[in-house]
Amino acid sequence: MTTDTCVVRLDKVRKEYGDTTALDGVSLEIRTGEAVAVMGPSGCGKSTMLNMIAGLDRPTSGSVRVHDEELSRLNETKLALFRRHRIGMIFQFFNLLDDLPAIDNVALAAQLTGTKAGPPRKRAMELLDELGIADRRNAYPAALSGGERQRVAVARALMNRPALLLADEPTGALDSRSGEQVMDLLLDLNQIGQTLLIVTHDERLATRCASRVVELADGRITRERSLERA
């Protein structure tokens, strides 16, 4: 395995919040094009691990390398730029801006660079179209269903063509039908080469989308298994 094919490399990552040890020496590698699911009981450190990879938080010790970038060496601004260009994130509760319509929520990610509103909007439109919600482009989040909101969130995450898509329980707040649609979407994305890291409680989501499952318990990786995808 050479470094160019390795998108994420965690090495003995530890994270403590006061007395709580959220991550207790986690080492993990994710290769380009892989879809990895992280599973485990509530509070075992899944979200924490995701945050470390996204550069949303810094480990207490250990090293996080993403795309050959040692995150601990980046300052806050560099981290923000790193997230902007390399990472797409999807959350359980969507986190859309309530006072922007769908299309502007999507375009936002690209508009943080430069001042032109036009080109980002065009791409946002294409993405919404690909995700099948082009007709809802002018709706505000409050008027969208959960599934639609999550698709808007996925579109936003894809806006800057990230090398790595991180999803924290993307179907956790959705009913099973919407959940499945989002699952299919992620699967499709992976099949066209998108590297994916999905945190989930849902065995079905894991087995459907992921080529590898990492199981966490009490902040440690307890098991890793490869899946033959259907």
Next chain:
Amino acid sequence: MSAVWRASRAAVRRRRVQTFVIGLVVLLSTTTIVVALALLEASSAPFDRAFARQQGPHAIAVYDPAKVTDAQLTGQRTGVAAAAGPFGQVTLDLTEGGGPGPRGPLTVVGRADPGGSVDRLNLWQGRWPTAAGEIVLNQPDPGADPRGFPPDSGEVTLGGKRYTVVGRAHSLSQTADAWVSPEQMTALHPTSVQMLYRFTGDVSTKPAVHADLAAVTAGLPAGALIAAQPYLVVKEKVASDIGVYVPFLATFGMLGLIVAVVIVGNVVSGAVVSSFRHIGILKALGFTPRQVVAVHLVMVSVPALIGCVLGTVAGTLAAQPLLSDGFAGLGLDVGINVGVWIWVAGLVGVPTLVALSAFVPAVRAHRLSAAQAISAGSSPRTGHGTRIQRRLAGVRLSRPVTLGLGLPFARPGRTVFTVVAVLLGVTTVTFATGLADTLTRISTIEDRASGQIGVRPSDGRTRIAPEGQLPPTGPQATTTRTDTEVEQLLRGLPDVARVTSVFRLPVPTIGQTQPLTVNFVRGDYSSMGYQDELTAGRWMTRADETVVPSELMRERGLKIGDKLTLELGGRRTVLTVIGETMDGAPGPPGMFVDWRVLTELAPDRAVKPHEVYYQVQLKRGGDVAAYVAAVKAADPAIDAWDTSQLSDFAVTVIGFSSVLSLLLSTVAALGVFNTVVLNVRERRRDLGMLKSIGMTPRQVVTMVLTSMAVVGAAGGVLGIPLGIVAHRYIVPTAADAARIAIPHSVLEVWQAPTLALMALAGVVIALLGALVPARGAARLTIAEVLHNE
């Protein structure tokens, strides 16, 4: 109740910043309110207050003891609430050189004590006279600043007899110039007796007071009443002295009150609104609606109470010295202080205001269901705000800027409050700077006009005590120089640029019942700055022209173009009033007349040097102190002193305006600070998301600052015209109240660069308030925010 207490305590602990802001805002606002109220109170009726404290007489009546007995006088009680007297009264001449104080006839009254039910004197120094040869002089209490007052002990020569000054007392009503013991008065054979009356009836006008007097003197022998003076005469004089400043002070007071109230309301209600989510959770936990309201009232009351106690103390401490320095100098040395009702307003009014501001949204919370409250607590949604955000999304500006521009519209109510806070802050700063500028200009013009140095040769007995210094001591001598020689001496000293000689003389004028005060002027008077004081007409260019101070114009009903015929020693000359001026030469208002007219009217008159006042102006950068020293060295019998000082009351007004501007801009900035803290708290989730998609810390700061810059710019743009209008309207009104006109040039204080700076003031106030919370927002740990929401 213990659950309420525990929940409130927890809430306070979790919102340290907000609790601190509430406390600080309430503290500063209370300080402002106390200072403002003290100002309003003092400026509303300073005379009345001091008058009431002294139980001043509504009328001073002087009777002829030959026509009426003391028993008759005390027996007349119709319409009298309280009376003092009869006190024997004589008029004695203060011999020239007889001691400090004004020369001329003094009214001396025999009184057994300074108290009583009428005219309670403020015996601020020494004791009351008891023995023969002892006297108390009528002088206002100089307060903490005794400069310019005669030395403590002393003697005066009155009517050829020497008296020891055992004390100084002040009668606001000017019932006498000096007091002695009744026994001493008897020995002086009083020529008249004085009665001091307070009436039960109407005393609001002079005719009303005269009617009251008529009632009390009814039945007395004809000619018994020699003279009577209603208190309104003194009141009008005081009013014209302080009148010029009262509207300034009142405006500041009002501005201060409004800003403080608006901001307390904004901060407190904002605090409650921002905890709606918390309210929802409490309700979900099973708190009753009433308990929920109680939790929030307790939550804001604790810091508010601490703030308002400290604020009341701070306000009192800040206002007291300003008030006593400002008013004591005018003789209003009693009754001007921070009254009890102001403390009550601070200690009761402010908490009431806080409780009300908290109560309204708390009651709304009371009605909200738990679920509604939880969702109301997260970021707000209004049709208006979203539409504006949407339009901004297409604007060609960087996205953080356009997002920031849209933020204020998400919570229009809070934004309006914040704009008003900044607006009033900017209005105050604008008005205050304008006012300070105007006052400085007025005093610069006056300085220029009064020269920089005043010079008066000694008459051999009295030395001039220049303001701010004790009178010169040492051997007294008369100058051997003549008037012209003194002028030559002054012109010969280093650095001198201009010298004007002023000789004041009351001159009978045809058609005027009383002589007009004339200042005969010689030398460089036309180039000394008096011209800048012109408010109408033009400066005099010929000997038959005169320029008259507006006060004298109004008093004598003169107008430009009038001809005045002066008469001196049987000779007459006709002068044309050609200009009106704000202020004349130092001293009582007198018309400017060229010295040639004096020579023409009284060719034989030899003006003595000590009758002349010389004004000297130095070359730019000349050393005033050195010149003063040079005069004294050249002729020890000539007194010279620095006259270039701001008037005390102008200093007071500038002091007040600076204190209030500072307070108000700080409070306005805190209002902004609070708004941003609340917005950031509400928008934490959005901020976390924006950061997660790559918004840099700098972009976060840009976004938050932009949102407040909008508010600041709005406040600035609206506040500046308001400040200018206030200045344009209030300054002339103030001048008019003081019965003077001011030159138009002192109102022209606004120039484009100043205005641009002022416009920036709003933005700066807003940005200063926003900076700390904006940086806090930039440092939010995203993981934590997203984890918690």
